[in-house]
Amino acid sequence: MGVFSSSSSSTSSSTTTSASSSSSSSSSSKQRLLSKGLQKALQQQQQQQQQQQQQQQQQQQQQQQQQQQQQQQQQQQQQIHLSAVGLQQQQQQEQQQQQQQQQQQQQQQQQQQQQQQQQ
Known part of the structure; x- marks a missing residue:
């Protein structure tokens, strides 16, 4: 009787160890799943962060392009303004030259009149 009782106690302890090992294996698998999910x-x-950064970079590039376009437009406007000013200056110079020529002609006419009067 004493031998039989001791053997039964040993079997019960072995079942508890197997249960604990199975629970530990299930918890480790859960941890693996959690780590994979994380x-x-x-x-x-x-x-997502990389995509957002790329989008921000693209937006910055677009803004830079817009600024460059605005600068080009301003330069074109300045060139147009300068060319218009240049044309005005040319026209003014031509008018001044014409006036000078007219004055010279008037002076020549006056000189001719004076010569005629002297004669």
């Missing part, structure tokens, strides 16, 4: 979530966040 890794995926982190990767997705990183990808």
Whole structure:
């Protein structure tokens, strides 16, 4: 009787150890799943952040292009203004030359009149 009772107690202890080992294996698998899920979530966040950074860079490039276009437009307007001013100056110079020629002609006419009067 004493031998039989001792053997039964040993079997019960072995069943408890097997149960604890199975619970530990299930918890480790849960941890693996959780870690995989966290890794995926982190990767997705990183990808989203990278995409946002790329979009911001594209927006900055577009803004720079717009600024360059505005600068080019301003330069063109300045060139048009300068060319218009240049044309006005040319016209003024031509008018002054014409006036000078008219004055010279008047002086020549006056000189001719004086010569005629002297004669």
